[in-house]
Amino acid sequence: MAEAVPLFYGDRAETENASDFIKVFNRSMLFLNPLSTDTQKIQVLANYLGTGSPAECWYDDLTATQRASWDDVVKAFNDRWPTTKSATLTSEEYQTELLDHKMAEEDVGAIKTVGHQKVWAHVKWAEEAMELARLAKIESGPTLIWQVKKQLPKAVRKLLDEEYTTWKKFMDDVKDLSTSKLKQECEEIEERKRKDEEQDSRLMQKLEATKRATTADITAQLQRLTIGQVAVSRTSPRASPSTTHPNTRFTLQQTPRRNTPYNQPTEEVKEIVRKGLEQVPHHPNDEEGQRKYMAQLTAWIMKHGDSAWVTEYTPYPLKPGTAMVCSGECFRCGMHGHRSRDCPTAEGDASRLSRNETVWRVLCNRTLGPFNRNIAYSIRLVVIDDQGNETGSL
Template sequence: MDIEPFVGDGSNPRENPHNFLRKWQLSLTKLKKDAEDKEKVSSFQLYCSVGSAAYEWFDELTLEQKGSMVSFIAAFEKRWPKVKAAKKTRAEYEVELLGHKLAEDDIGKKVELYGQEVFTHMAWAEKIRELVQGAGVDITTSSIYLGQVRQNIPDALQDELKGEYANWEGYITAVKGLSADTVTRISRRLQEARTEKALAELQRMRIPQLPASPTAPLRRAMANTSISDIRPPRFPTGQGGGAQNILYQRVPGQTANTFSSLPALSEKELADLRTRIDSIPQQPDTPAGQTAYKAQIMAWEQQNGTNTRVDHTKPYPLTPGTAPTCSGECFKCGAHGHIGPLCALPCEQWLPVRERDWRRLCFTYLTAFRRNRVQQVNLVAIGSVEVDSGNGEGPSA
């Protein structure tokens, strides 16, 4: 029997001195039957961690305490008195009983119980037995709380346990009596239902069919056209001495769905921006990815402030499942195949304002240089100062 070395200083909350004492006493059976108490007691220190509180305590015992098993046990219990465990009240057992649930996702899974692998519904039933008895209820004659607790298992299992139960014993036996085939079939059916629900939700969230566009024939004609990357425009100096973006400068009569002026960037700043656009990894559209995305948003706000706007030095996290920046995406929804003015999503479903600004900023400075990754053709319409399939939305107000 393996015995973990005894320390005895309370540093390990899982170390119980009296459990150790019992294990040590059991180990004494290996000694010869006529061994004297002195010989038995002397073996105790061999099971103590060297230099520990227990090791030093043994060194300080008197010869009398080391020579008699009775005296040694008395000294041990004085040094490490038994601690009475906190006992649950009946009310606490009742609260735990009424709150003990079996989740639908856990049906058909297996857990360890009393050293054996069992189905979750069997483990749930055994826990219910423990809680009912702890609450002082006789499981053979009483059915108190049974009606409430029956609601704590999924409907799919309740359907297999129809009828009345005169007492807890009958109900617990019925739950444990559900066959492996039954719970496996229920688990498979529930999983299929969850999958269908998820697919239906994805279908519901899909962007509706876009209305016919006057540029559709041109886009189809250019479907196989490859256009090389466009260098960012060079901005001449304006009257005030500052750099101006002529292409995207706001002009009289221009709507809010057009680009506002942005400061010119140096070649180094443009190069830094190009390497910075993927500095925050885009998360997959999964539950874990959504959680990581929310953490990225919180980290951005902690670093930059909740009221700060994005700029070329402050990349912003992208919504999971959307297109990458500079790929000819719609700034409103992050999808390909249409421009901002033709985006069918209602405004309450648009991307966050900072993300829309970040996508717009990247395109303004770098153009849609990554459009070939998604086999997308980008059309730039100059005159109305609106950009097809790369923006067409303009900056937010």
């Protein structure tokens, strides 16, 4: 069956190619009448030009010399509609296309249609990549192989060799990949991803629970504190610490008492503690200060864990509304006016400092001494009697 020849208009439409038209016309003439003369071809050509089109006007204006032979007509045609030169990309531009030619994760193990044939997606990708490598003139060497290989889905990369020296070997291995192994790798990767996500979810839940617990503890303390004073209720039927809590005498993080002599801190240790105080500033007892304090506590827990020990390398946040560190303060409540062993706050009282803050204040005082004693504001506890009246400061 003869190839259909579309009408030619010659109006530079994007869907029309003058050179292709002449080729299709010649093929049609050879099929219909291989023995047709030049005169017959020239006469038939008029029937394939659009009515009133620039092409028909050109045909009507042909001179006798231009109509002398079919070759003369073709020459006149090409002079009127010269072949448009195709854009030619450089090797570097083809290499850029090659790097942009990626295999999607969802295409692993999928089927694509090429023409009327169904092929595996990784096979289609490999053939296209190989063609780009040929156009870039790098198919005989290892140029860009490791970059392209690195961009492949993880399931594909795991089944390939570590190194390749030519694109042909690389692409042949991709095309020869077992689809069953590819699907198995994908399933294993998804399973590991699911387990990692579950583990991350559990960790985030734990961090959120820790944060809520810390926030609740701070809120409870804020309800008992003011900048200048803290109320300590004596209406509770709780027994004295000496009877109810026989082991509440102050100890540092429950470490056993050592009989070795106390060693003076070195200048290096002092500098570490000074920098620690700078890293965790003591905020005022206002809304902004409390917000920053809560952020400090959360950051400390996330970095060190809620059961970590306090050392000179893990400076701990200071509660807003308490006395300046190293100012002769009580290490139990963070206030002035009494020594730690005489602190009127009971174990578990909301006015008491956390164990970690107590340890940090003791560590700072032992390392640096009470160097802030003469510049710190005096902040004291106020005792409230059974009727809620202030009975004096401690």
